[in-house]
Amino acid sequence: MKNRTMMQYFEWYLPENRLHWKRCSVQAEKLAKAGINMVWLPPAYKGAAGAASVGYDVYDTYDLGEFDQKGSVETKYGSKEAYLEAVESFQKCGISVLADIVLNHKMGADGTEQVKVIEERSTNRNEDISGIQQISAWTKFDFPARGEKYSGFHWNAAHFSGTDWDDAGKRNGIFRFEGKVWNRETDSENGNYDYLMGADLDTDNREVVEEVTNWGKWYLDTVHMDGFRLDAVKHISFDFYREWLKQMRQHTKTELFTVGEYWARETEKLTHYLEETEYSLSLFDVPLHFHFLAAATADGNYDMSKLFEDTLTGTDPEHAVTFVDNHDTQPGQALYSFIPAWFKPIAYALILLRKVGTPCVFYGDYYGIPHDGVAPVQGLKTLLKIRECYAHGEEQLYFDDASLVGFTRTGDAEHENSGLAVLCTDSASGKKRMYLGAAFAGKKMVDAMGGIGSPVVIGADGWGEFSVNGGSVSVWVTEEAGEMLYITLE
Numbered sequence: 001m002k003n004r005t006m007m008q009y010f011e012w013y014l015p016e017n018r019l020h021w022k023r024c025s026v027q028a029e030k031l032a033k034a035g036i037n038m039v040w041l042p043p044a045y046k047g048a049a050g051a052a053s054v055g056y057d058v059y060d061t062y063d064l065g066e067f068d069q070k071g072s073v074e075t076k077y078g079s080k081e082a083y084l085e086a087v088e089s090f091q092k093c094g095i096s097v098l099a100d101i102v103l104n105h106k107m108g109a110d111g112t113e114q115v116k117v118i119e120e121r122s123t124n125r126n127e128d129i130s131g132i133q134q135i136s137a138w139t140k141f142d143f144p145a146r147g148e149k150y151s152g153f154h155w156n157a158a159h160f161s162g163t164d165w166d167d168a169g170k171r172n173g174i175f176r177f178e179g180k181v182w183n184r185e186t187d188s189e190n191g192n193y194d195y196l197m198g199a200d201l202d203t204d205n206r207e208v209v210e211e212v213t214n215w216g217k218w219y220l221d222t223v224h225m226d227g228f229r230l231d232a233v234k235h236i237s238f239d240f241y242r243e244w245l246k247q248m249r250q251h252t253k254t255e256l257f258t259v260g261e262y263w264a265r266e267t268e269k270l271t272h273y274l275e276e277t278e279y280s281l282s283l284f285d286v287p288l289h290f291h292f293l294a295a296a297t298a299d300g301n302y303d304m305s306k307l308f309e310d311t312l313t314g315t316d317p318e319h320a321v322t323f324v325d326n327h328d329t330q331p332g333q334a335l336y337s338f339i340p341a342w343f344k345p346i347a348y349a350l351i352l353l354r355k356v357g358t359p360c361v362f363y364g365d366y367y368g369i370p371h372d373g374v375a376p377v378q379g380l381k382t383l384l385k386i387r388e389c390y391a392h393g394e395e396q397l398y399f400d401d402a403s404l405v406g407f408t409r410t411g412d413a414e415h416e417n418s419g420l421a422v423l424c425t426d427s428a429s430g431k432k433r434m435y436l437g438a439a440f441a442g443k444k445m446v447d448a449m450g451g452i453g454s455p456v457v458i459g460a461d462g463w464g465e466f467s468v469n470g471g472s473v474s475v476w477v478t479e480e481a482g483e484m485l486y487i488t489l490e
């Protein structure tokens with residue numbers, strides 16, 4: 001069994017040079033060698049900001065960099081041909097590709113319509129703060145340059161539930177269209193969090209559901225991706241993706257691994273969504289991200305024994321995609337909550353080397369973020385290689401101290417020299433006895449992170465006494481594994 005290792009292959013401030021898809025093709029083999037076997041690519045369709053768009057301001061989901069719309073043919077990442085080639089390059093190297101699916105809203109409409117609306121209180125969207133009034137809303141999407149290629153669907157106000165801009169009055173507000181209701185089952189923040197931004201898709205409208213289902217099939221047939229990353233699922237009726245994913249899987253007859261972004265710190269919200277969607281997808285473990293942040297900013301006073309308590313990984317590891325940071329949490333972005341550098345190797349050791357959860361490595365952590373002078377995470381490439389080769393077998397947890405916590409993996413027969421011990425602390429240096437197994441008796445273990453210079457010899461009983469420096473992580477592998485890492489890694 002291979003360990004599944006995902007990478008979010010973009011960060012917010014990639015240069016607007018339209019070279020990203022080409023970069024994917026060129027880097028694919030290197031990434032496969034580094035231990036990555038799944039990538040999540042950014043939204044590939046034309047956004048309202050054209051070639052400056054990261055992709056979440058969706059304009060035309062059928063324009064993968066093919067039509068002269070929003071100021072250019074190509075997207076920020078390049079042309080449709082380069083995109084198709086990137087996906088193929090990854091797949092040729094054994095890396096599966098997840099496409100980013102943004103179906104909550106559309107932006108950059110081609111024209112306005114006069115729409116009757118009711119204004120809602122922004123902090124409680126169930127509370128009307130106006131009677132019926134008329135606004136001028138950006139809701140007409142006709143895609144003049146694409147015309148009717150791939151789809152003859154024209155979007156208008158009937159396909160949306162609301163918007164936040166009245167172009168006649170030049171003012172912001174939360175405007176619910178007359179005759180529309182917010183999706184009944186969405187996140188309860190702000191009363192009802194169906195509305196996020198732009199023109200909000202009405203997923204109760206049969207034509208809308210039909211169109212985005214047809215589009216999904218077209219996208220699969222065109223690009224042949226292996227799965228999805230679903231954007232903003234807490235803002236979309238909980239039954240929508242359950243049905244949409246069924247349709248997609250019926251169409252391809254493949255697994256279509258899917259992870260959803262439900263941005264909430266409360267684990268019970270995530271488990272509720274999983275239940276409502278009949279466990280047809282995984283979710284990012286947002287609560288764990290915030291535990292990392294709390295631990296990294298508590299000046300050594302975080303209770304490390306509770307790191308995985310009340311997280312998705314702790315509650316439902318089968319459906320947890322673990323991550324440290326992403327394009328929204330990085331400096332300057334909407335959900336800024338970037339994990340401080342000193343804690344990152346600890347967080348990555350925890351998500352990459354434990355048996356539970358599917359880890360997702362952030363591009364900005366792997367390569368750094370030049371825009372903000374953020375350096376690559378120290379030791380991340382080593383941890384990835386260790387995950388691939390040595391993080392196998394059963395897991396024994398030692399989350400039994402407020403500062404000093406660790407775990408071991410017993411290794412398995414399939415992976416030579418596999419098995420390891422991890423010890424980390426948010427506070428002072430320390431030592432802990434951990435059990436590796438009788439098979440390790442007499443074996444020398446070395447710290448692959450390089451913090452501790454002297455090896456540990458495992459006792460005849462299978463136990464070893466491991467140490468770690470203050471505010472860091474040590475990862476103990478067999479001496480032979482350490483030698484392999486030394487000659488393999490750049």
Ligand code: CA
Nearest residue numbers: 194195235236
């Ligand atoms: Ca919505």
